[in-house]
Amino acid sequence: MIFIIIVFLVFSSSVIGGTADLSIELEFNTIDGVVWEQQGEFTARITNNGPDVAAENAPIPLPISLLSGIIRDNGSFTPEIQFTAGANNNNQECFFVLIIGDPPPGGGPSYAYDIDVPSIQVGQTIECFGIFSTHFNSGTREVNWNIRNTFDDDPVSANNTQTVVFGIAPRSVPVNSLSAMISLIFLFLMVGLYSHRKS
Numbered sequence: 001m002i003f004i005i006i007v008f009l010v011f012s013s014s015v016i017g018g019t020a021d022l023s024i025e026l027e028f029n030t031i032d033g034v035v036w037e038q039q040g041e042f043t044a045r046i047t048n049n050g051p052d053v054a055a056e057n058a059p060i061p062l063p064i065s066l067l068s069g070i071i072r073d074n075g076s077f078t079p080e081i082q083f084t085a086g087a088n089n090n091n092q093e094c095f096f097v098l099i100i101g102d103p104p105p106g107g108g109p110s111y112a113y114d115i116d117v118p119s120i121q122v123g124q125t126i127e128c129f130g131i132f133s134t135h136f137n138s139g140t141r142e143v144n145w146n147i148r149n150t151f152d153d154d155p156v157s158a159n160n161t162q163t164v165v166f167g168i169a170p171r172s173v174p175v176n177s178l179s180a181m182i183s184l185i186f187l188f189l190m191v192g193l194y195s196h197r198k199s
Contacts, residue, residue, distance in 0.1 A: 017152035018052030022120070023159035024066060024147050028132070034140065034167045039133040041086055044094075046128075046147060048120035055119040055151040062095055062116035063151055066128070069144040070101070073108030080136040081143060081166055083113045086129035093117060094128030132166075140167040 025045040028035045044066055048054045055063040071079045085096040094115055101110040117126050134141075144163045147154075154160060 017055070017057065017149075019050075019155055020052050020054035020120070020122075020149060020152040021049040021156045021159070022054055022064070022147045022149055022154055023047050023049060023156070024145060024162055026145060026162050026164055028164055030165075034165045035132075035134075036167055036169055037134075038168075039131070042083075042130050042132055044115060044128040044130065044145075045125050046117055046120065047125040048122055049156070050122040052152065053119055053121055055149055058119060058151045062118055063149070064117045064120065065148040066115040066117070067146050067148055068113040069142075069146075071111045071113070071141075071143060073103075073110065074135045075108065076135075077109065078135050079111040080134065080141055082133045082135065084131050086131050089129040093126060096128075096130065134166050134168070136168065138168050138170075140165055142166075 023046075025047070027043040027045070029037060029040055046064065046066060068083070071081055074080045079098075083096065085091060085094065089096075094117055097114040097116065099112040099114060101112070103109045115128050115130075117128065120126055142163050142165050144161060147160045
């Protein structure tokens with residue numbers, strides 16, 4: 001019994017974390033807060049504002065996760081928005097993971113993305129470089145990202161999340177162009193004149 005208590009105390013002291021204020025910054029090419037590109041690059045920055053090393057005693061190599069919210073299927077077994085590691089990403093430091101959820105009865109699968117990073121020193125920022133692509137036809141979609149560190153206490157939760165809005169630019173309807181409007185007015189005038197002459 002004493003042996004079990006000693007093992008428990010040694011093990012628990014090795015995994016008891018400290019206090020680490022992690023913050024995230026997602027950088028996309030946006031216009032008025034909306035990403036209009038259908039494909040592009042992005043950067044995810046995770047900073048440890050201290051006072052302790054983040055996940056210092058974690059028993060796994062990539063203990064900190066930047067998780068996306070649920071992303072819907074576009075009807076063709078493809079996420080409406082996809083994220084993957086960029087060519088210049090350090091895959092040993094930033095590991096991209098796709099998570100696929102079981103579809104509910106009569107529905108399609110759901111997806112989420114996870115970027116896993118190692119422990120972070122105080123004042124250090126880890127940069128992860130990725131590529132995104134959108135696979136929906138209209139409107140906007142929001143993706144909420146959240147940092148997770150289960151090994152430490154994070155005293156400031158306000159800087160743990162960021163929402164990114166993706167949009168599809170509305171298609172221009174030919175009737176809205178100036179030449180189409182002039183042609184339409186001319187057509188109405190001709191029909192009116194023809195009707196007037198017949199009566």
